[in-house]
Amino acid sequence: MRNFWKRSMGLMAVLALAACREEPEDISWKETNQAVLDWSNTSRELVPSMVGAFVPHSRQVAFTHVAMHDAINSIRHRYATYGTPVAASANASPEAAAIAAAHYMLVRLHPERQAELDARYTTSLAALPDSAHKTEGIRVGEAAASQLWESRAGDRSNDAPTYVAPTPEQGVWRQVPPWSEQGLYPDSFLAHWSAVRTWSVPSAAEFRCPPPPAITSELFVRDLEEVKRLGAKTSAVRTADQTESGLFWAPITAPLLAIDVGQQMAARKGLDLEDTARVLVLGSMAAADAIIINMHSKQAYNFWRPITAIHEGSPGVAADPSWAPMLDTPPNQEYPAGHPQQSSAVANTYAKLFGSEPFTTPLVVRNPQGRERGFNSFQQMVDDVVLGRITGGMHFRNSGVVGAESGLQIAEWVTGHSLQPTSH
Known part of the structure; x- marks a missing residue:
């Protein structure tokens, strides 16, 4: 009888443990950050x-x-979420959640690419073992x-531009070649952003940059002379590396x-799933906010x-109507320099997360044209971004410094x- 009760109690314990699980876990499955990397790409x-x-x-x-x-963090709760966490089973698959969330969002942002995105979605999910955990993860991700899509509705990204160009005069922006006849700004270049x-x-207004220097100041005259020398298409003083800096950064965006x-x-x-997701989201939000703030300040x-300043002349600098920049000047205002502001927001976000000390081995960045540059x-x-905008002939040094x-x-x-760490 004693052995019977022992066996019965042991069986009851096993049944109780099984009841706590939605289904046996697949111990052969090893979680990685690949789902986040794939959909980030x-x-x-x-x-x-x-x-x-x-x-x-x-x-x-x-x-x-x-x-x-x-x-992911509606399931794991390692970091605070942007919106209210979705109610989720603790056994839900965070990888499936990440895949489903990214697919849901990109289909809404790019409905014209749905067939392609659906195919990638099927392939991504197929890499995960089928289970109730996977099904629950998909529900949580969607x-x-x-919820995020609804919370950002009316973010004004679809507003019509209301920008009114100021009266042209010295120091004031006006459209430049090669865009002058194309009317790209404010409509096509999204001035409403x-x-x-x-x-x-909190807002772009709270992060507005201070005013640019007076065009009569020594600082402005110095910067104008510098970009006139280094940023000219036919510059005789720009070094090969300075030329490469301008060419390298031109097609890279924040x-x-x-x-x-x-x-x-x-x-x-060697970051795991949660930390990879957090690093990429903080860098992405910094980039997005920097672009909004930059356009607000411009x-x-x-x-x-x-x-414009070189063609028309400026106090202390003679006009040179024949001057041309090494690279085409973007069709919007100069100050503050956008690329340094946006790239600095990204780079310094990662410096805050990983430290600002020199790298043990250089970090190599590749631009969309296949050029590489190590840092x-x-x-x-x-x-280097600040330098590249000067040698490209499109920005003054102070504009890059202030932007950075x-x-x-x-x-x-x-x-x-x-998205701070939680107390869990």
């Missing part, structure tokens, strides 16, 4: 075909990474993405940089581009206030 690839494509692309990249982050709702910082560098750092540090000051630190990367300082402030806010 999918987001990277879906760039609209338009001038200024980096602007809406930054919104798409932020949407995708926030959705994945919230889906719910998290749907200055009013889009930010992702992390969302592309956020994904490239974020993924490299995740690999270097429209506040309407500062002229080097090509020994995040600061060196930012400094603003990017640092954005990074400090994003890393200090968004």
Whole structure:
């Protein structure tokens, strides 16, 4: 009888343990961060075909990474979510949740690519073992993405531009070649983005850059002379490396940089699923906010581009109507320099997360044209972006320095206030 009760109690314990589980776990399955990396790359690839494509692309990249982050942390609760966490079983698959969240979001942002996205979705899910955990993860991911989509409705990304060009005069921006006859700004170049709702910082107005220097100041005259020398198409003083800097950074955008560098750092540090998702989402939000803030600041000051100042002349600098920049000047205002502001926001976000010390081995960034450039630190990367906009002939040095300082402030806010570790 004693042995019978022993056996009965043992059986009851096994049954009780089994009842606590939705189904036996597949112990052969090893969780990785691959789902986040794959859909981060999918987001990277879906760039609209338009001038200024980096602007809406930054919104798409932020949407995708926030959705994945919230889906994963609705299950794991390691970090605070952007929105309210979705109710989820603790056994739900966070990988399936990330895949479902990214797919849901990208289909809504790119309905014209649904067939392609559906095929990738099927392939991604097929890599995970079928189980109730997977099914629950899919539900959580779709719910998290749907909630995020609704919460950002009316973010003003679809507003009509209301920008009114100021009266042309010295120091004031006006359209430049080769865009002068194309009317790209404000309509095609999305001037209304200055009013889009930010992702992390309180508002673009609170992060507006200080005014540009007076065109009669020594600082401005110095900067104008520098870009006139180094940024000319036919410059005789620009070095080969300075030329390469301008060419290298021209096709790189902040969302592309956020994904490239974020993924490299995740690999270097061996980050798991949750930490990879958080690194990429913070970099993406910093990039998206920096673009909004940059456009807001540009429209506040309407500062002229080097090509205009050089062609027309400025106090202390003689006019040179024949001058041409090494690279085409973008069709919007000069100050503050956008690329340094946005790249600094991304680089300094990662510096806050991983440290600002020099890298043990250089971090190699590749641009969309296949060019590569190595950097020994995040600061060196930012400094090179500032240089590249001068040697490209499109920005003054002070505009790049101020933009980079603003990017640092954005990074400090994003890393200090968004998606913080929980107490769990």
